[in-house]
Amino acid sequence: MERKGMGWREGAFLAEAAAQIGCLTVVVILLALGAGLWLDSRLGTKPWFTLGLVLASIPVSLYMVVRLALSAARRAYPPSAEKAEEKPEQEQEEEG
Numbered sequence: 001m002e003r004k005g006m007g008w009r010e011g012a013f014l015a016e017a018a019a020q021i022g023c024l025t026v027v028v029i030l031l032a033l034g035a036g037l038w039l040d041s042r043l044g045t046k047p048w049f050t051l052g053l054v055l056a057s058i059p060v061s062l063y064m065v066v067r068l069a070l071s072a073a074r075r076a077y078p079p080s081a082e083k084a085e086e087k088p089e090q091e092q093e094e095e096g
Helices: 008-043 048-076 081-095
Strands: none
Touching: 008 048
C-alpha cells in the first residue's frame, strides 16, 4: 500500500528550512537596521541610511530565502535512482 503525501523525513527537512528562512530574514533586516542607525548617528543623516539599508535588505533576504528553499527541496526530494540512471542514457542519445 502506497502512502500519499509527505513522509516524516520530508516534513522535517521542510520544517527546518522554514525555521532557517524565518530566522535568516529577521537577522538580515535587524543587521540592516542596526547598521543604518549606526551610520545615521555617526553621519547625522537620520533616517536616510536606515531607510536605504532596510529597503536594500529586502531583495537580499528574498534571494537568500529562494536559495534556502531550493536547497531544502533538493534535500527533501532527492532524485530517484531510476532518474539518475536514465540521465546518462539520454545524454548519450543526444550526443550520438
